[in-house]
Amino acid sequence: MTAILTGGPSLDQQRRVRTEVPGPRSRELAARRAAALPAGLTSSAGVYVAAAGGGVVVDVDGNSFIDLGSGIAVTTVGNAAPAVVSRAMAQLPLYTHTCFLATPYEPYIEVAETLNRITPGDHEKRTALFNTGAEAVENAVKYARAATGRSAVVVFDHAFHGRSLLTMTMTAKNQPYKHGFGPFAPEVYRAPMAYPYRWPSGPEHCADEAFSQFAQLVDAQLGADAVACVVVEPIQGEGGFIVPADGFLRSVAAFCRDRGILLVADEVQTGIARTGSWFASDHEGLVPDLLVTAKGLAGGLPLAAVTGRADVMDAAHPGGIGGTYSGNPVACAAALGVFEEIETADLLSRARVIGDVMARELTDIARRTGVIGEIRGRGAMMAIELVVPGSRDPHRDAVAALTRHCLDNGVLTLTAGTFGNVLRFLPPLTISDALLVEAFDVLRDGFSTL
Known part of the structure; x- marks a missing residue:
């Protein structure tokens, strides 16, 4: 047997x-x-x-x-993990789906309340749930465009943001992610990443020179008043776990604040305790306008989130954001188990x-x-x-x-x-x-x- x-x-x-x-x-x-x-x-x-x-x-x-x-x-x-399994099992016989857009439920709200609490910053926040990291990144861009009335999106060399049309466009690497799948989405622009190991003039110049090139792109080539958001991984994942040169992200954040550009932290891979803090943004002292989580959020069940400033998240018109499976109740229960495991252990x-x-x-x-x-x-x-x-x-x-x-x-x-x-x-x-x-x-x- x-x-x-x-x-x-x-x-x-x-x-x-x-x-x-x-x-x-x-x-x-x-x-x-x-x-x-x-x-x-x-x-x-x-x-x-x-x-x-x-x-x-x-x-x-x-x-x-x-x-x-x-x-x-x-x-x-x-x-x-025990808390993930027990909470998901407790939810399964109650109901597996109703669609939060039709008949909502408490586990979704509990996950949102927790993310509002643990993400960087003490400002008023809102959270919306989705299924995958790519879907959440794409919706973060939608929120940014709705809130600013602008269309351009700035991303970085070596970035990976997903495989949907928009996030594939935002992703830097051609093979295997983009090859043969064009044409791509418009209004996405790429700046150099402050990659110390491979910076041409050496790591000691990396932060300042990369920031200078980023600022020149936005101000001179695009026009800051055309840019809705800058989307960045605080540590680049698929790009090779690139930790940006110290000070680079803080300079980018200050630049964005000065010009009314929203900063989106893609923490799909880095978030939910992976780096020794709840979020990699914490290590940099960053308080993003919008923060995206996914991979570690629900212990293996499909769940993603966009958490952001209340005024930005409330800018999208009613019915403009959502999805049939977004914030599935079993996945939400699993996410509450993830939070429990992290905090109790x-x-x-x-x-x-x-x-x-x-x-x-x-x-x-x-x-x-x-x-x-x-x-x-x-x-x-x-x-x-x-x-x-x-x-x-x-x-x-x-x-x-x-x-x-x-x-x-x-x-x-x-x-x-x-x-x-x-x-x-x-x-x-x-x-x-x-x-x-x-x-x-x-x-x-x-x-x-x-």
Whole structure:
């Protein structure tokens, strides 16, 4: 009789490789997938999941992988976290959907009240809920346009904001996100990002020079009175976990205030405790006019939000914002479970500890190799940029080799970066120190084979 796996924290917390990777059952599912799904839907690991929780993911062949990805920053509080599961299960038999636009319900209001409380700033706020990060970013732009009467949107090099028409336009990277999918949305303009590691005149000049170029774009080329909003990730995610040069975002925020431009913080990947604070904006002292959350918000259920100044959020006309599934009651219940897990288990502190452990391990690895150009990130959101030794040329082959080594040896990792040369680490905050160190031991062994 086949054993039935249960996920969540009760799952056996160990790395275990029983078969080749992917194993026979995963290969069988891959064949079925190829016959049923379109080719454009790809998966990096190729192993099929049976259960997950704590710091591990178990596949259908019984292999147990240390999880350094959290479903791309989604299961921040752990997969199948107890409060998330219990609240979602309590909601399910009551009602699964009514559409908040037709017959509203309390869980939506509770999530909005919590986000209004924990997002930066003590001003009066409003929150609207959506399904995905891209949908929320797009609605943030709609709010900004309605509030300002302006149309232009300014974004940055290396940005990722989603895959809808507008957010795909806002995204910087062509392949795979934009190639062949144009024409794109109008009135989106791109400024340089203050990327210290790759700034031409050196990191010491990065903040000032990047800001100068941004300001020149807005004032001279676009005209500030045409710009509705500037949309920025406080730490760029898909772009390679780029932490902007110190002072750059504060200068951008002050510039926007002076010119009546709204600042939108895209915290889809950075928000909800990932960086050791509720939001990455907190590290910069930013108080955005609008803030977007999604990935970590509901513990794996689809939910996103725009939280912003009351006067901005109230500018959209009645009926102009919404969606059939937006703020689904089960997803809202799960989000309340996420807030409970973070506050009762002090996961903000845990994210900082995890960040310290990862920084220590990565620094030790970097001392032994010339392949790591930079270690960067905040809290439980860290990355390494890999380069050809003796240069800053992107080393994509090293990323591919390390990803394969880690997978074969029971560790799930993610890649990122405009140049495809970044390994990013997003472990769940429920991972143990022992598992975390073990994962980086596997990574260390991989560097020794390069």
